[in-house]
Amino acid sequence: MVYQRKMSLAIAEDELKNQQTGYEIIKSKVDGGLSAKDELLQAELNLATSRSGLQNAQMNLENAKDDFKQYIGMPLSEDFDIETNIEFQEVPVDIGKAIENGLSTRMELRQREIGIINSRDQLTVAKATNEFAGNVDLSIGLFGEDPQLSDIYQKPTRSPEVALRFNVPIWDWGERKARIKAAEAAIHIEEINLATERTNVELAIRQTYRSLQNLVLQVEIERQNEINAQQTYEINLERYKNGDLTSIDLSRFQNQLSEKKMNLANSLISYKLELLNMKIQSLWDFENNISFVPEALQENLLHE
Numbered sequence: 001m002v003y004q005r006k007m008s009l010a011i012a013e014d015e016l017k018n019q020q021t022g023y024e025i026i027k028s029k030v031d032g033g034l035s036a037k038d039e040l041l042q043a044e045l046n047l048a049t050s051r052s053g054l055q056n057a058q059m060n061l062e063n064a065k066d067d068f069k070q071y072i073g074m075p076l077s078e079d080f081d082i083e084t085n086i087e088f089q090e091v092p093v094d095i096g097k098a099i100e101n102g103l104s105t106r107m108e109l110r111q112r113e114i115g116i117i118n119s120r121d122q123l124t125v126a127k128a129t130n131e132f133a134g135n136v137d138l139s140i141g142l143f144g145e146d147p148q149l150s151d152i153y154q155k156p157t158r159s160p161e162v163a164l165r166f167n168v169p170i171w172d173w174g175e176r177k178a179r180i181k182a183a184e185a186a187i188h189i190e191e192i193n194l195a196t197e198r199t200n201v202e203l204a205i206r207q208t209y210r211s212l213q214n215l216v217l218q219v220e221i222e223r224q225n226e227i228n229a230q231q232t233y234e235i236n237l238e239r240y241k242n243g244d245l246t247s248i249d250l251s252r253f254q255n256q257l258s259e260k261k262m263n264l265a266n267s268l269i270s271y272k273l274e275l276l277n278m279k280i281q282s283l284w285d286f287e288n289n290i291s292f293v294p295e296a297l298q299e300n301l302l303h304e
Contacts (some may be wrong), residue, residue, distance in 0.1 A: 002068050005061040006082055007265040012050070012057040018233070019050040020044075022250055025241055042247035046254075088223070088268055090216050091275055091286050095209045098282035102192075102201050105283045105293045109201065112194035119190050123183035126176070204299050205281045208274060215271040222264040229260040 030040040069076050103109065218262045235254045239245040277284055283292045 002061070002064045003082055003270055004265065005057070005064040008262065009054070009061050009266070011258050011261045012054040014261070016050040016054050017048075018237075018254050018257075019047045019251075022254075023047045024235070024238060026075065026247060029243070042251075046247060048252045055252060057256050088219050088271070091211060093212060093275075093286050095206070095279060097279065098284060098286075099202050099207065101284045101291060102282040103198060104203055105291070109194065109197055112190065112197050115188045116187060116194060119183065119187040123180065123187060124187040126179035126183040169256050201281070205278070208278045208281050211274050212271070212278060215267065215274055219264070219267045219271055222260070222267045226257075226260040226264045229257040233257045243255050 023040075023046070026039050026043040030037055060118075065080070066076055069078070069080075074080075233253045233256070236245055236250055240247075240250045275287070279292065284290075285292060
C-alpha cells in the first residue's frame with residue numbers, strides 16, 4: 001500500500017508539472033490576445049485541481065506510512081522512505097522445481113505424514129487389545145507397628161510376596177476386531193488427507209505460475225499503453241500550443257496519461273505480490289535461487 005501511494009504521488013507530481021506547462025502556454029497566448037480568456041480560466045481550474053490531487057496524494061501517502069509503522073511496531077515519530085523503482089525484470093520460474101520443492105518441504109504435508117504414523121501406532125495398540133498376557137510380580141517389604149515412632153521398626157514384620165498373573169481373553173464381544181477396523185479406517189483417512197493436501201499444494205503452485213505468466217503479459221501491455229498515452233499527450237500538447245485544442249481536451253489527455261501510469265504501477269505491484277505468493281507456495285526464492293527452508297531442516301525432511 002505504501003509503494004502504491006508513493007507511485008500515486010509521483011504521478012500526481014508529473015500531472016501538476018504538465019498542467020503548469022499548459023497553464024503557462026495559455027496564459028502567454030491570452031496575454032498576447034491569441035486566445036479567449038475563458039481558456040485561461042479553464043487552465044487555472046485544471047491547475048488548481050492538479051494541486052489538490054497532489055495534496056491528497058501526499059496525505060494518503062503519510063496515512064499509509066503511519067499505518068505501516070503501526071503494523072510493524074515502529075514509532076510514529078520516526079520516518080522512512082521507499083524507492084519507487086518501476087523497472088520491470090521478469091524472474092524466471094521453474095514450475096518443476098517449484099512443485100518438487102513445495103511437495104518436499106511444506107510443513108502441512110509433513111503434518112499429514114505424522115498423522116499417518118500416529119494412526120499406525122494406534123493400529124498396533126488396537127491389535128494388542130485383549131491379547132493373552134502374563135505378569136510376574138515380586139514384592140518384598142517390611143512393616144512395623146509401634147505407638148512410638150522411633151520404635152516402629154524395632155520388631156518389623158517381613159512380607160515377601162511373589163505373584164504370577166495371566167490375562168486370558170475368552171470373549172470380547174468383537175471389541176478388538178472393531179478397534180482394529182477403526183484404526184485401519186483412520187489410517188486410510190489420513191492417507192486420503194495427505195494425497196488431497198499434496199494435490200492442493202501442486203494445484204496452488206500451478207495456478208500461481210499461470211498467473212505470473214499472465215501478469216508478465218499484462219505488465220508489457222500496460223507499459224505500451226503508457227508509452228502510447230505519453231506520445232498522445234505530447235502530440236496534443238503541440239496542438240494545444242498551436243490553438244487547435246482546448247484546455248478541457250488537453251486535460252482529458254492528461255488524465256488518460258495519469259491513468260495509464262497508475263495502471264502500469266498496479267500491474268507491477270500485482271506481479272511482485274504474485275511472485276511473493278510463489279515463494280510462499282513453493283518455499284523457493286526464484287529471485288535468489290535459494291530455498292526458504294534451512295539446510296538442516298531440509299536434511300531432516302529428506303531422511304525421515
